[in-house]
Amino acid sequence: MLSLERVGKTYPNGVHALDAITLGVVPGEIVVVIGGSGCGKSTLLRAISGLDTPTQGSVLLDGTKITTPHEQIGIIFQEPRLLPWLTVAGNVGFGIEDRPKHERAERVAHALDRVGLSEKANMWPRELSGGQAQRVAIARALVPRPQVLLLDEPFSALDAFTRVDLQDHLLNLWAEFKPTLIMVTHDVEEAIALADRIVVMRPHPGRIADEIEIDLPRPRDRQSAAFDFAKRRVLTALDRSLDRAVGVEHAEQKAAQGAAMWW
Amino acid sequence: MTIAAGQATPEQRRATRDRMARWSRPMLGLALPVGLAVVWEIIVRLGFSDGRLVPPPSRIYQEFAELAQSGELLRHVIATLLRVTVGFGLGTVAGTLLGAIAGYSALVRRVIDPSLQGLRAVPSIAWIPLFILWLGIFETSKVALIAVGVFFPIYLGVVGAVLSVDRKIVEVGRAFRLSGAAMVRRILLPAVLPAYVVSIRAGLGLGWMFVIAAEFMGASEGLGYLLIDGQQLGKPAEIVAAILAFAVLGKITDAIVVLASAPFLRWEDKFRPASEN
Numbered sequence: 001m002l003s004l005e006r007v008g009k010t011y012p013n014g015v016h017a018l019d020a021i022t023l024g025v026v027p028g029e030i031v032v033v034i035g036g037s038g039c040g041k042s043t044l045l046r047a048i049s050g051l052d053t054p055t056q057g058s059v060l061l062d063g064t065k066i067t068t069p070h071e072q073i074g075i076i077f078q079e080p081r082l083l084p085w086l087t088v089a090g091n092v093g094f095g096i097e098d099r100p101k102h103e104r105a106e107r108v109a110h111a112l113d114r115v116g117l118s119e120k121a122n123m124w125p126r127e128l129s130g131g132q133a134q135r136v137a138i139a140r141a142l143v144p145r146p147q148v149l150l151l152d153e154p155f156s157a158l159d160a161f162t163r164v165d166l167q168d169h170l171l172n173l174w175a176e177f178k179p180t181l182i183m184v185t186h187d188v189e190e191a192i193a194l195a196d197r198i199v200v201m202r203p204h205p206g207r208i209a210d211e212i213e214i215d216l217p218r219p220r221d222r223q224s225a226a227f228d229f230a231k232r233r234v235l236t237a238l239d240r241s242l243d244r245a246v247g248v249e250h251a252e253q254k255a256a257q258g259a260a261m262w263w
Numbered sequence: 264m265t266i267a268a269g270q271a272t273p274e275q276r277r278a279t280r281d282r283m284a285r286w287s288r289p290m291l292g293l294a295l296p297v298g299l300a301v302v303w304e305i306i307v308r309l310g311f312s313d314g315r316l317v318p319p320p321s322r323i324y325q326e327f328a329e330l331a332q333s334g335e336l337l338r339h340v341i342a343t344l345l346r347v348t349v350g351f352g353l354g355t356v357a358g359t360l361l362g363a364i365a366g367y368s369a370l371v372r373r374v375i376d377p378s379l380q381g382l383r384a385v386p387s388i389a390w391i392p393l394f395i396l397w398l399g400i401f402e403t404s405k406v407a408l409i410a411v412g413v414f415f416p417i418y419l420g421v422v423g424a425v426l427s428v429d430r431k432i433v434e435v436g437r438a439f440r441l442s443g444a445a446m447v448r449r450i451l452l453p454a455v456l457p458a459y460v461v462s463i464r465a466g467l468g469l470g471w472m473f474v475i476a477a478e479f480m481g482a483s484e485g486l487g488y489l490l491i492d493g494q495q496l497g498k499p500a501e502i503v504a505a506i507l508a509f510a511v512l513g514k515i516t517d518a519i520v521v522l523a524s525a526p527f528l529r530w531e532d533k534f535r536p537a538s539e540n
Binding site (some may be wrong): 049051068069070071074075077079081083084085086094095097124125126144 | 431432434435437438439440449450453454456527529530531532
């Protein structure tokens with residue numbers, strides 16, 4: 001169980017990025033954090049990962065306070081951040097260097113198989129496409145079998161087709177060990193396709209504006225009416241989070257125009 | 264188009280072209296010096312010039328062969344090579360260690376970097392009188408001068424490389440909870456390697472430059488001595504022979520560095536001009 005207790009972050013330059021975020025995430029849950037630019041989404045994720053420490057409150061994983069990176073918490077960044085001097089297989093096995101060689105090889109091969117890149121095992125990262133590189137990054141983060149996996153806008157740099165493909169890959173991988181996923185995005189459709197719960201954030205300072213449960217069965221049909229309805233709810237919540245005085249009709253109109261990418 | 268050419272697949276044709284390119288490209292680079300040498304040889308043979316100050320290739324070859332046969336050449340080459348090796352080794356070790364420490368620790372960098380940058384501004388040849396006073400006229404002062412020449416490019420290269428390691432890649436190491444030593448071994452070392460090899464090559468080049476300066480300041484053997492000897496006895500062929508020996512040795516040692524580092528740098532995403540592929 002991952003819990004955030006009144007987590008706040010004020011940067012040394014005085015910017016108040018996060019204010020009293022309280023959130024409980026049960027094991028295996030997929031939480032998607034959504035919100036406009038500068039509402040502290042990434043700051044929140046970095047605080048959970050232990051790469052940054054919050055200035056107020058605390059992040060607890062099973063009662064342990066997280067202040068530095070924890071072995072049960074993996075992170076996937078916006079860019080793949082593969083190590084260019086390691087082969088694809090070397091990158092995937094980066095986090096399990098301490099394991100015996102045969103176990104490492106086995107787990108790397110299995111992970112590469114799951115992301116569909118077995119035949120690329122001996123290639124260099126420079127030889128991969130953007131989508132393939134991000135799949136390797138996902139495999140690298142999952143190979144140590146973390147209890148919690150954090151994703152910081154992992155698919156935002158990819159084209160629409162690749163993005164949907166990778167969302168499916170991610171769900172597929174998640175289904176194997178069911179880690180807790182916390183993903184930051186600004187793509188409403190992505191949020192609904194993946195999330196059990198969507199946390200909508202509002203800026204200045206970053207705090208939680210709304211929480212929306214998505215209880216659609218998986219796999220989710222992006223064309224269904226229920227999916228569309230969920231989309232409208234999220235868009236409305238986002239508009240409200242920015243204090244835009246707009247009704248549901250307006251949001252409906254936006255959704256109808258295909259404004260699924262909400263920035 | 265002939266039938267045979269029509270039957271060759273594009274792959275086969277490309278393979279043939281690649282095989283030819285492997286030989287024809289270095290040949291292209293040789294065309295200019297060889298052409299000039301041949302032209303000069305002909306001019307001297309035809310008597311348009313006596314070739315006394317600018318000896319033709321045949322005379323240089325003769326001189327080279329004589330030096331090689333008498334064992335003179337080997338003696339001078341070994342003396343020079345030994346000085347370069349020791350000086351280069353000392354300069355590399357010092358430059359790498361200080362560069363790594365100064366790159367890693369901001370405090371150390373603030374303390375030592377300004378002084379070293381100041382010393383770097385001194386043309387290294389200017390140290391010669393001081394080194395002779397301190398270390399005598401024999402090997403020690405020569406090796407010290409070479410080491411100083413090699414030290415600076417390597418120190419600067421290592422500091423620059425460490426400071427320019429991508430923060431995002433270092434963060435990957437942090438996310439996987441690498442300890443300080445593991446971070447150095449698994450992230451920092453591979454990340455600085457390409458720039459390090461470049462600075463090693465620059466250092467080696469300067470090492471060869473400084474060995475001549477060192478041997479000019481009074482040596483009884485070495486290729487630099489051969490140069491001075493050729494000048495004082497009026498033997499331009501001997502000077503050119505020594506210069507050629509320098510060129511060959513410099514190229515060989517540089518190639519050794521390149522070849523030794525190549526297996527570790529295969530991952531590099533380098534710009535490769537289209538015609539080189």
